Amino acid sequence: MRTKVFPGNYESLSIIAEFVRQAAEEVGLDPCATYAVETAVDEACSNIIEHAYGGENIGDIVCTCFIKSSELVIQLQDTGRSFNPDLVEDPDITAPLEERENHGLGLYMMRQWMDEVRFSFDDGINTLTMVKRKETVC
């Protein structure tokens, strides 16, 4: 297990990506699965900054990677506003150009590309846990 604290700003995104990419490589995820993890973590951290904290440099993002033989578990924690993920509708990815909307795509990508996505909100701490298994085919 390894944990690192990152300032909640968009400049942190590429540094967090490097942190989780290393963990994904240690687990032995293939490049496609590693890219999926990088995407999910980027989307989650962008949402934390934009929606939970409501802007950059309001609070930190704590990223913990649990490196297991068969899977990578990533936990992201913040102390911003909580939300109900069930209220975020999936975007209509078949809609014509003019009807494409600007929200919901990030959460949709996380749910599609990770094997598990779980949110919990306790004592002022928001925790997102995401799992990517080695045997999952991209």
Place this chain on the structure above:
Amino acid sequence: MEITHTAFKHSDLLKISGRIDSATSPQLADALSKITDNGGYRIVLDLSEVSFISSAGLRVLISAQKTCKRYNRGEVVLAAVPANIMAALELAGFTTLFKIFPETLEAVGSF
């Protein structure tokens, strides 16, 4: 992220390198706005050197496509898309909204 702009007679080419995420997508939006503000609506995006694209980057692509396709005055096309980026485009249902060319020259020549 780095962006190189080449103006051709019938189109504008942007070659993008690096990550397109929440930190860098405003830079891409600015580069696209500069072209459309000057009346350029036929735009080729060379994505061969793009290592990552998030939903923030995808939103910039959609916005540019809406601007360019308005009044049938042009469109944004994509070229030389790496496999990971193509997977993201497919997941988001973008492959029906953009013409995608294997080679940049072919994309430029399509206008």
